[in-house]
Amino acid sequence: MLRDDLRTLWTEPRPPAAPARVWRDxxxxxxxxxxxxxxxxxxxxxVWRPAAVVLAVWLCVLPLWRRTRPLTTVVLAFGSVILLQVATLIAAPREPVGLRTSVVVLVLVYALPRWGSGREIVLGGAVILAAFAACAVTDESPAAEQTVGFVFLFLPGLAGAAVRFRATARGRLLEQVRSREREQLARELHDTVAHHVSAIVIRAQAGRVLAGTDPSAAVEALEGIEEEGARTLEEMRAMVAALRDRGAGAELAPPAGVADLERLLRTPGGRLRIDVGLDGETDSLPSAVDAAVYRIAQESVTNAMRHAVNATEVIVRVTAERHRVRVSVRDNGQRTGRGHDGFGLAGLRERAALLGGRLQAGPGTDEGWHVEAELPLGRNGSGGHPRSRR
Known part of the structure; x- marks a missing residue:
């Protein structure tokens, strides 16, 4: 286990995107x-004033490269200290050599674990230990003082390692968030394409039925198919572009929400009558909840158009309460059984679960198919006056 940990440390790469030189430097x-x-x-x-001044100036200049060359700066700085201690051991001056300003070298101790690779941290740490050992040999201070000096020397390194660990953890969390966003975008792409393709199929079926008796209706169906296909391609291109450019910080257009439920009223062929009713402050829902409400209603209406036998009406109700929003979609068609859940319905359940809510779907007590969803808002709200569109 220890060997694996050491191997992991040795192969650890440098943190990405080390900042350039800034005004603080x-x-x-x-x-x-x-x-x-x-x-x-x-x-x-x-003691040895010229040499002490040159060394102090040298140690003040080296931190300019501490982020881009952490090992090099440590080797140059503490190597100079080792050479000075060797010269001190040979000449044996009465007082320690060096200026107190040389304490700036602690900045390099911090930068080594913060910006160095694992190999650089190990090698640089060895150089720092060697420099401390050289100082301990030439210094006649008590062991307690040398222990305090050792802690004082390596404490910035512990701080740098802690900051690096925190930054790495935050980077991983951001990567998980980006991955989840891409997953949600993929789900949006599936829902969008499934909805439009279903509409295209329904229009094509209507046109085929009416082609022999009403050619103008068939032409109208073909025009609708063309319009629906163009809209599908447009939305697919936007989604795919977002998926490709998401890592580069591309901005996305806001997804469809409750305010876009009027699109459901434009059903192809006019076979079903859609009744959309809104109750409460549905215009101030969180963006994720807002998009989820629209997709639940859209998928449910699409399923009703495809599978509801002899259905004439679909009722959509969205009710925003203080801490949650309810979505209800019901049709009055005939069902032969519960049926198998497709990717669309499974995706809706997953979306609701990710938001901390739940979704149930199945045949109604008397007729039709019912979809009931409940999503938490995560904020305080208040009720409003109902709105209904037919």
Whole structure:
């Protein structure tokens, strides 16, 4: 298990989209160089002043590349510290060499686990440990102080790892959201095509029946088929373009909702009379619920047109309550049995379940086929006056 974890760490890639140099980098550089000048000028007991100033300036400049070259900056910075400690061990000065401004090197410790790959983190961590060991050898401080210094040195690294873990988790969550959006778009594409193709089939059947007795009606049916086919192609192109460009941040047109239920009134052939009634504040539903209500009504009406025997009317009722919205679609046709649920009805059940609601469909007590759905709003609302369109 440990070996697998180490292998996973070693092969971990760099986080994507490391930000370019921003104003904070230049502000950090300015503050660092300013601190070096002030300390070098005012501090009297600086050992090897020129070397200490050069090292401090070097450590202030390196963070400019900490995101794009995390391992290189760590190796250059802490390698310089190791060389300085070796020189200190040989020359044995009375006081420690270096400026306090060199604490800016902690920024590189943070950047290594934040922006480095797994291999860079391991190698860079080894270099940092080597630099700390070199400092511990040349420093005669008590063990307790050196332990505190070790914690102080590696604490920024833990912070960088925590920030990276949080960003990675958020990226995975966003990827899941995008995947779910694409799944919903695919479902929208299926529902749209199924509805329009059903309408085309019904028009074609009507035209074939009327072709011998009423040629003008047959021509009208062909015109309707042409119109329906063009609309289907248009909506399919829009959906497919959205699926292709979704990852690039393409904006989508809002899906059909309750306000578009009047489309259901334009049934092909006029065989069924559609009665659509709205009750409550149906114009302020959440977008996902709004689209789901339309698709439930659309699929139910399409099924009634295709399967309801001797049906003359379909009644659609949408009622928005305080915390939920109810959808009811009923026809007065004859049914031979419950029948097999197709992809459309299964998709409606899945859509309702994703929104935290439920959907039931089956033959009515007396006649016809009934579809009842209940979707939570997830917000407070209030009732309104009913509207009805025929």
């Amino acid at each position: 230049w502000a950090l550089l300015a503050m660092g160089l300013g601190g070096v000048m002030v300390e070098a000028t005012l501090r009297e007991n600086v």
